[in-house]
Structure formats: C-alpha cells, structure tokens
Amino acid sequence: MSTTTTGRGRTADTLSQREREEELLARCETLVAEALRAGADEAEAFATHAQKSAATFEKGDLKLAHVDEGSTIGLRVFRQNRLGFAATNQFDAAALAAAARNAVALASASPADPANRLPDARPIVELPSLVHPGIARLGIDEAVDLGHTLLTRAQKFDTRISVDGANASTSRVSQAIHTSRGVRAVESDAMVSLSISGMALEGADVGGFHYGSDAIRDPVLLESALARLADDFARTSVGNLAAQRAPTSYQGLVLFSPDAVLDLFVAPVLAASSAIAVQRGRSALGKRLGERIGAPGLSIHDRPGDAELAGAASFDREGQPARLFALVEDGWLRGWMYNGYAAAVENRASTGHARGGARGAPGLGAHAVCVAGGTGGSREDLLAALGRGLLVQRFSGSVDPASGDFSGVAKSSRWVEGGRETGPVRETLLSGNAYQLLARIVALGNASERVDGSARSPWALVDGLTVTAG
Amino acid sequence: MLGIMNRAAPDPTDLLQDALNAAPGGFVELRWHKKQTRGISVEKGRVDNATASEHSGVGVRVLEQGTFGFASTDRLEKGAVVRAIGEARAAARASSRARRERVPDFPAVTLARGRFDAPGVDATLARPIESALEMLLEVERGARAGSSRVTSASTAYAEIYEEKGIVTSDGAKVWTRAIRPEFRVIAIAAKAGEMQRGAEAVGVTGGWECLFESKSPAQLAEKAAKQAVYLLDAGYPEGGRTQVLLSPALVGLLTHEAVGHTVEADFVASGSCAAGRLGTRVASDLVTLCDSGASEYHDGAGGTLAVDDEGVATQRTTVIENGFLRSYLHDRESAARSGVAPTGNARAWEYDDEPLIRMRNTYIAPGTSKLDEMIAGTDDGYLLDGASNGQADANGEFMFGTREAYRIVRGKKGPLLRGVNISGSAFDVLQTVDAVGSEFRWDLGSGHCGKGQPAKVDAGGPWLRCEVVLGGRKA
Numbered sequence: 001m002s003t004t005t006t007g008r009g010r011t012a013d014t015l016s017q018r019e020r021e022e023e024l025l026a027r028c029e030t031l032v033a034e035a036l037r038a039g040a041d042e043a044e045a046f047a048t049h050a051q052k053s054a055a056t057f058e059k060g061d062l063k064l065a066h067v068d069e070g071s072t073i074g075l076r077v078f079r080q081n082r083l084g085f086a087a088t089n090q091f092d093a094a095a096l097a098a099a100a101r102n103a104v105a106l107a108s109a110s111p112a113d114p115a116n117r118l119p120d121a122r123p124i125v126e127l128p129s130l131v132h133p134g135i136a137r138l139g140i141d142e143a144v145d146l147g148h149t150l151l152t153r154a155q156k157f158d159t160r161i162s163v164d165g166a167n168a169s170t171s172r173v174s175q176a177i178h179t180s181r182g183v184r185a186v187e188s189d190a191m192v193s194l195s196i197s198g199m200a201l202e203g204a205d206v207g208g209f210h211y212g213s214d215a216i217r218d219p220v221l222l223e224s225a226l227a228r229l230a231d232d233f234a235r236t237s238v239g240n241l242a243a244q245r246a247p248t249s250y251q252g253l254v255l256f257s258p259d260a261v262l263d264l265f266v267a268p269v270l271a272a273s274s275a276i277a278v279q280r281g282r283s284a285l286g287k288r289l290g291e292r293i294g295a296p297g298l299s300i301h302d303r304p305g306d307a308e309l310a311g312a313a314s315f316d317r318e319g320q321p322a323r324l325f326a327l328v329e330d331g332w333l334r335g336w337m338y339n340g341y342a343a344a345v346e347n348r349a350s351t352g353h354a355r356g357g358a359r360g361a362p363g364l365g366a367h368a369v370c371v372a373g374g375t376g377g378s379r380e381d382l383l384a385a386l387g388r389g390l391l392v393q394r395f396s397g398s399v400d401p402a403s404g405d406f407s408g409v410a411k412s413s414r415w416v417e418g419g420r421e422t423g424p425v426r427e428t429l430l431s432g433n434a435y436q437l438l439a440r441i442v443a444l445g446n447a448s449e450r451v452d453g454s455a456r457s458p459w460a461l462v463d464g465l466t467v468t469a470g
Numbered sequence: 471m472l473g474i475m476n477r478a479a480p481d482p483t484d485l486l487q488d489a490l491n492a493a494p495g496g497f498v499e500l501r502w503h504k505k506q507t508r509g510i511s512v513e514k515g516r517v518d519n520a521t522a523s524e525h526s527g528v529g530v531r532v533l534e535q536g537t538f539g540f541a542s543t544d545r546l547e548k549g550a551v552v553r554a555i556g557e558a559r560a561a562a563r564a565s566s567r568a569r570r571e572r573v574p575d576f577p578a579v580t581l582a583r584g585r586f587d588a589p590g591v592d593a594t595l596a597r598p599i600e601s602a603l604e605m606l607l608e609v610e611r612g613a614r615a616g617s618s619r620v621t622s623a624s625t626a627y628a629e630i631y632e633e634k635g636i637v638t639s640d641g642a643k644v645w646t647r648a649i650r651p652e653f654r655v656i657a658i659a660a661k662a663g664e665m666q667r668g669a670e671a672v673g674v675t676g677g678w679e680c681l682f683e684s685k686s687p688a689q690l691a692e693k694a695a696k697q698a699v700y701l702l703d704a705g706y707p708e709g710g711r712t713q714v715l716l717s718p719a720l721v722g723l724l725t726h727e728a729v730g731h732t733v734e735a736d737f738v739a740s741g742s743c744a745a746g747r748l749g750t751r752v753a754s755d756l757v758t759l760c761d762s763g764a765s766e767y768h769d770g771a772g773g774t775l776a777v778d779d780e781g782v783a784t785q786r787t788t789v790i791e792n793g794f795l796r797s798y799l800h801d802r803e804s805a806a807r808s809g810v811a812p813t814g815n816a817r818a819w820e821y822d823d824e825p826l827i828r829m830r831n832t833y834i835a836p837g838t839s840k841l842d843e844m845i846a847g848t849d850d851g852y853l854l855d856g857a858s859n860g861q862a863d864a865n866g867e868f869m870f871g872t873r874e875a876y877r878i879v880r881g882k883k884g885p886l887l888r889g890v891n892i893s894g895s896a897f898d899v900l901q902t903v904d905a906v907g908s909e910f911r912w913d914l915g916s917g918h919c920g921k922g923q924p925a926k927v928d929a930g931g932p933w934l935r936c937e938v939v940l941g942g943r944k945a
Contacts, residue, residue: 206741427895
C-alpha cells in the first residue's frame with residue numbers, strides 16, 4: 001500500500017484505513033493544541049476524510065464520472081464559556097493557525113453561557129466495523145457499472161419509464177475527534193449509495209415524478225437492494241400514469257407509506273424531542289414527557305447500532321457514545337434527546353445526540369430512526385381496513401414543527417375503493433395536525449421497512465385527515 | 471475588529487492557465503472556487519452558532535472520449551491541478567463505455583474574459599462580525615419583548631463570500647467575486663398549549679445596506695412576532711379550487727418551482743411538461759416570465775451573477791413572452807444539442823461540485839394593475855402572502871407553502887387565516903392569470919434551491935391573480 005504524503009499532509013495516494021484514521025487524529029490533536037495556544041480554554045477538533053467515486057446518469061445516459069477525495073476539519077472552542085467555531089479544508093500550518101485564531105476571535109466576541117463547555121470523555125462501545133472490504137474496494141468502474149445496471153433495470157421494467165437522473169456512488173469516510181477534555185475517537189465507514197428519479201411517459205401523459213434511494217454497507221445485499229430500488233421506482237412511476245382527480249374531498253382515513261409516515265409524523269416528533277427545543281420553549285411536546293402522545297403500539301427508537309441504516313455510528317459528533325434510545329414507546333413519550341450543550345443546561349449526561357459534520361458546530365438530532373411494526377397486518381390488510389379513500393406514498397409539503405400543522409400534496413397517491421387500489425390521483429392535498437394525528441393512528445403494518453437506507457417504518461392507517469381533491 | 475478570514479486571494483487565472491497549458495488536449499474546464507462563510511445564530515439570548523469556515527479548491531471537468539469526467543483538488547497549485555486533470559480524464563475514459571450517446575465537442579461561443587465583481591463585496595467584508603452579533607442579540611430580545619405570548623425567538627445572520635477563477639481550453643478566463651448576506655428571524659408564540667410560528671427572512675447579492683433596504687432588522691422581527699401571535703387566533707381557510715391573489719414572494723415561488731424547474735433543459739430532455747412546447751401558448755397573455763443573471767427592476771437579487779460556472783456571460787432569458795413559451799434554460803451541452811446559444815445557467819455550489827443547469831433570478835414582469843383594484847375585483851377568493859417551502863415535479867405539478875391567508879368576499883379583504891399549501895399544474899395555473907400588478911419585488915433571496923446541490927437564487931414579481939387548489943382544513 002502506497003503512503004505517499006505531501007508536505008502539506010494531504011496524501012497523493014491511498015493510505016490504509018488505519019493510517020488515515022491516525023492521520024486524522026493527529027490533525028485534530030494539532031489543531032486543539034493550536035487553539036489552546038491561541039487562547040481557548042477548551043477546544044474540540046472534528047475531522048473527516050472522504051474518498052468518493054460517483055457515476056451520474058441523466059436522460060437515460062451517462063452524464064458524468066466524478067472522483068473526489070478531500071478532508072475538512074472543524075474546531076469548536078470555548079473561552080470563558082463563550083463559543084467560537086471555524087472550519088477549513090486547507091491543512092497547511094498557516095490555514096490551521098488561522099482557523100484557531102478565527103474560532104478564538106469569534107468566541108471573544110460572543111456572550112458567555114455557562115452551558116458552553118465540552119463534555120467529558122465517556123466509554124464508547126465500538127460497533128463491528130462499518131467498513132466491509134467488499135464495499136471499500138469499489139471505485140469509479142464499479143460505480144459506473146452499478147449506475148448502469150440500476151438505470152437499465154428500471155428501463156427494462158417498462159418501456160414507458162423515463163429516468164431523469166440516476167446516481168451510484170461509492171464512498172469511504174473516516175471521522176475523528178479529539179478534545180481538550182480527553183475525548184478521542186475515530187471511526188470509518190464504507191457505503192454504496194444509489195438513487196433514481198424520473199417518471200413514466202405515455203403520449204402526452206407525463207406521470208407524476210417519483211424517486212427512490214438506498215445506502216448499503218454489505219456487499220451481499222447490494223444486488224438485491226439495487227433490484228428492489230429499480231423495480232419499486234419503475235412500478236410506482238408507471239402506476240402514476242393516467243392520474244385523475246380524486247373522486248371526492250373528505251375527512252377521515254388515509255393510508256400512508258413508510259416514507260410518508262416518517263416525513264409527516266415522525267419528523268415533527270423528532271424536532272419536538274430536542275432537549276434544546278424543550279428548554280427554549282418551542283417544543284410542542286415540551287410539557288408532555290411521560291404522557292401518552294400516540295396511539296397504543298406506536299414506538300419510535302433511535303438505533304445507532306443498526307448497521308443497515310446510514311446513520312449507524314459508535315459515537316456522536318461530540319465523541320459521546322451513541323446508543324439505543326427510546327423516544328416513544330407504545331404511544332408514551334419517553335425521553336428528550338440531549339447533546340453536550342443541552343445536557344450541560346440541566347447538568348446531566350448527553351444522550352449521544354450531537355449531530356453534524358466538520359463544517360459546523362455540533363447540532364442535535366437522531367442517528368437512525370426506527371418506528372416499530374404493529375399489528376395491522378400486511379399492506380393488503382391495511383387497504384382492506386381503509387376501504388375507501390386515499391393511499392399516500394410520498395408527502396410533498398411542510399409540517400410546522402411548532403404547531404404541528406401541515407398541508408401539502410399527496411404524491412404517487414392512489415384512490416382506494418373496496419379495499420383495492422383503483423388508480424392514481426393528482427393534485428390532491430392533505431392537511432391536519434401531526435401531533436394530534438399521532439393519537440389517531442388506527443393501525444400500523446406488521447413490517448417495519450427500510451426507507452432510503454436511513455430509517456425504518458411500517459405503513460400506517462391514520463384517521464382525521466382532511467383530503468382536498470384538486 | 472475581528473480579522474475573520476476574508477483574505478482575498480490573488481487572481482488565480484494565470485496559474486490555472488499554466489496548468490491547462492501543461493496538460494493539453496481536448497476540452498478542459500478549470501474552476502478555482504473559494505467559498506468563505508460567516509454565520510451567527512442566536513436564540514433566547516444565547517449564541518448557538520458563531521462560525522467562520524472556508525472551503526476552497528479547484529474543480530476540473532474534462533470532455534474525453536465523448537463523455538465528461540470530473541475531479542478536484544483542494545490545492546491551488548499547478549502540479550495539483552495538472553494531476554486533477556489527469557484524474558478527470560481517467561474517470562472519463564473509464565466510464566466512456568457506459569455512454570450511449572457521445573457528447574459532441576462544444577461549438578464555439580463567445581466566452582467571458584476579465585474580472586467581474588458583484589456590488590457590496592469590499593464593504594461587507596470590512597464590516598466586523600461583532601456588529602452582526604450585536605444586531606442579532608438586540609433584535610432577538612426585541613422579538614420576545616413585543617408580546618407576552620412570544621415564548622421563544624431566534625435570529626440568524628449568514629454571509630457567503632465567493633471568489634471564482636474560471637479558465638477553459640476554448641477561451642474563458644474570468645475572475646469573479648460576489649457576496650451574499652442573509653438575515654432570518656423566527657418568533658414562536660403560544661396560547662393554551664398551542665404554538666404558532668412567525669418568520670421573516672431576507673437575502674441579497676450585495677452589501678448590508680442592500681440587505682436591509684426595504685425593512686430594518688427590527689421591523690422584520692416585529693412582523694415575525696406579530697404574525698406568530700395573530701396566527702394563534704386565526705382560523706383555517708377552506709380547501710378547494712379557488713381564485714387567489716399571490717404576493718410577490720409567492721409569485722416568485724410560482725415562477726421558480728412551477729415553471730422554472732420545468733424549463734431547465736435537463737428536465738426538458740427527460741420529458742418535463744415544457745418539452746415540445748416552444749412557441750405554444752402556456753400562459754395568459756398577461757404573463758411574461760424571465761430568468762436573469764442581473765438584478766432586474768431592483769438591486770440585490772440573491773441569484774445575481776455576471777458569469778456562470780462554464781465561463782458564459784449571463785443574460786436575461788425570456789422564458790415566456792406574453793403567454794408563449796420562448797426558451798429553455800441551458801448549459802453549454804444542452805444548448806449545443808438544441809442548436810441555440812447557452813443562456814449562462816450552469817452553476818456549481820462548491821469547487822468539488824460539477825456545474826448543473828440552475829436558475830438565477832426568475833420573475834414575472836410587472837403589469838398594470840393596482841393591488842387595491844385586484845382585491846376589489848375579486849368576488850370570492852383568498853389573498854395569500856409569505857413564502858414557505860416549495861417543490862415541483864417534472865409534470866408541472868407544484869406545491870408550495872404560504873404563511874398567511876385572507877379571505878376575500880365581494881371585493882373585501884377579511885381577517886387573517888392560517889397559511890396553507892397550494893397546488894396546481896404550472897401551465898394550467900398560468901393560463902388562469904387575469905391580473906398582474908404593477909409593483910415589483912424580489913422576495914426569495916434567502917435560503918437555497920435544492921437540485922442535488924444547493925444554489926443561491928432569487929425570484930419575485932408583482933401581485934398576481936390566478937386559480938389554484940388550496941389545501942384548507944375543511945374539505
């Protein structure tokens with residue numbers, strides 16, 4: 001393995017994973033030391049290195065082959081409990097010194113906050129390696145092949161398919177953290193990401209746009225995941241042809257796909273479960289900890305140990321252990337998510353929910369959200385329970401996290417009569433209140449399905465929606 | 471005063487030209503792109519973010535064996551750029567087997583040369599970040615002090631400073647600088663366990679004075695706080711197809727989401743609803759819709775740029791002229807395939823991104839109607855204001871959010887109602903336009919457009935009356 005390193009610390013050839021991790025940690029140590037010399041009381045450096053090969057397809061043909069490699073380092077400092085942050089992708093001594101000076105200067109200008117302090121080091125239970133050699137070895141040739149296979153499989157599914165864009169990328173990412181409070185951690189990841197978007201065309205009929213994506217770490221699963229992604233995309237796109245206006249507007253039951261459940265109901269719960277949102281008085285669930293907020297059977301967990309999901313990780317953006325966390329269990333609101341800052345406000349430990357990359361100060365969020373399956377049976381069982389009404393595969397709209405109010409368009413949606421899909425509908429709007437509707441989940445499907453490689457959810461039948469036919 | 475970054479790099483184009491000369495053969499496009507951001511956010515008197523960051527390097531795109539290859543380096547050094555050219559060529563060669571239809575060589579076009587500076591760069595870079603921090607803290611306090619119902623408020627300021635040097639093997643050699651500041655304020659109001667949010671945001675290409683030319687930060691905060699409080703007592707509009715008066719911000723969303731994306735030539739080639747419709751009527755004859763690299767009518771439009779990332783000087787592109795579809799938005803490849811001149815719409819977010827077809831400043835040209843007359847002339851409908859998010863499909867079906875709604879009955883505007891999402895099919899909606907206002911405003915300069923990569927854009931227009939589907943609470 002060649003390990004040629006330039007005088008500026010950037011590799012001109014491939015480093016081993018271990019060497020890469022050691023290099024990142026060394027850069028973090030250097031920058032933390034630089035920050036302390038520049039006047040910081042505490043300093044945290046978080047660095048990432050990514051190697052990526054991507055093939056982009058447009059209009060059913062290869063558009064671009066993209067190879068890329070780069071590093072970024074972010075520095076958070078506290079000076080007299082004042083916050084400053086700087087990031088750079090330049091690693092020469094002058095650039096790192098400038099980053100340290102900038103972070104300290106920003107801290108000097110900021111007001112003090114007693115919760116501005118770094119968390120102490122805590123033991124991290126390392127996940128089994130997220131780097132499978134069978135994925136890590138893939139480069140631009142394989143990205144082109146995967147993208148081409150994805151594209152042609154979707155096109156062969158039905159001649160009416162028009163692929164607007166398809167992308168296959170392979171990535172190897174390492175991230176390291178070092179702080180003046182003794183946090184020191186490093187982890188690497190290798191993944192294939194696939195995405196496809198487009199529609200079906202038949203004469204003058206342009207079907208509704210659809211897209212899908214996945215992220216895979218296990219080479220054994222790659223072929224089947226690609227096939228499923230292509231087929232699901234094509235099937236849904238063709239199904240969007242000849243869309244009609246919904247037969248009627250109504251208030252009542254709607255059947256949601258796992259994707260729509262996550263966007264419409266889970267995302268606002270996550271926003272409202274941020275301890276910072278609660279502390280600042282902008283969480284709609286802020287006074288409901290320990291109360292039942294959802295229907296029996298509704299359980300939402302963060303599972304950073306689920307290696308089949310993109311957000312799997314051993315530690316969070318602050319080097320704190322990431323672990324299984326219950327947000328909602330059987331409808332009961334169980335806990336808030338804390339990062340280091342929110343934890344310091346309440347003088348308690350972080351729950352390992354600092355999120356973000358090297359280019360910004362740590363935020364707060366979940367790693368790998370999983371909604372548990374229920375007892376509602378299969379998709380067909382849920383269709384039967386719906387009887388007559390709307391099935392929504394994607395929701396295109398906005399949910400106000402403060403109020404929970406939402407309205408938006410039901411995409412790739414189908415009308416259902418007698419428990420059977422009768423055809424696609426268009427220009428159909430949905431509205432309601434996400435927090436109120438959590439309690440009106442009538443049934444959750446048995447299977448919790450992977451969504452875009454980043455989360456899991458079952459289908460859900462929900463009552464109380466307002467459906468407006470266009 | 472803080473010396474936070476803002477080290478203006480020397481003109482990089484000679485170095486890029488040297489690197490290009492050292493690696494001759496075929497089409498090569500080199501883009502040095504230095505991006506520096508400064509950002510501060512404040513919530514409830516606490517500074518959540520005080521950031522200075524830099525992301526700089528050279529993106530290399532080549533056309534080799536009939537296909538594109540892209541690579542990048544984070545170093546502005548001749549040797550590193552030459553190596554990246556080699557990597558991009560290798561990527562193109564490795565992938566050419568999968569290219570069904572070869573990209574023809576670009577036809578000769580006039581490419582930009584020289585230096586182009588957007589307004590406001592030096593003055594904004596010289597402004598100490600402390601002044602932004604003080605303003606944010608004061609305005610955030612003010613937003614909370616306006617009403618006991620306001621339980622939380624936040625303010626944020628961000629600025630993106632960009633330098634680009636673009637050199638191509640067929641003659642472009644430009645160095646551009648631009649700065650884009652933006653300000654955002656959010657207020658949360660609560661009553662009896664219910665919460666509502668008010669938000670205001672502005673963003674420009676230009677300086678601080680331009681950013682707050684129409685409204686001061688305090689005025690924006692007051693408006694956001696009032697909006698949050700008033701919405702607590704507001705009812706819901708009824709759903710259904712209805713006539714609406716769209717504010718300039720919403721006209722901006724309509725032009726951007728519902729029309730702009732469907733006329734991007736890459737979407738057209740994939741079969742968007744605009745495909746094959748050049749020269750046909752797609753809107754009422756009151757509608758003239760353009761996309762421009764310049765800030766038309768008013769200074770400061772957020773998507774202003776003099777030269778795109780392929781080295782093509784931007785221009786005003788008339789997409790719809792008096793109701794007839796006249797042009798798509800092109801990069802060099804799509805323009806060559808269509809036998810037209812490129813329109814200067816190729817844009818890349820950062821150095822390690824390849825250029826895509828993106829909008830700049832998209833708008834509907836002003837008409838002759840006064841807002842009061844438009845309200846008085848509406849028998850039954852809604853006045854909608856305040857842009858939220860928006861999305862559109864290639865088939866022209868769009869959705870976007872509004873923050874405020876007012877019922878209009880027999881020419882009279884009623885009380886505030888909660889904002890809703892509206893939907894429709896782009897060209898169907900534009901066919902229903904029966905009144906276009908005379909006052910023009912850019913109103914979408916904050917935030918980003920997403921299309922795989924973010925892009926700073928702007929959009930706007932006058933008040934406009936049309937028919938859409940409203941996602942109200944009562945079906």
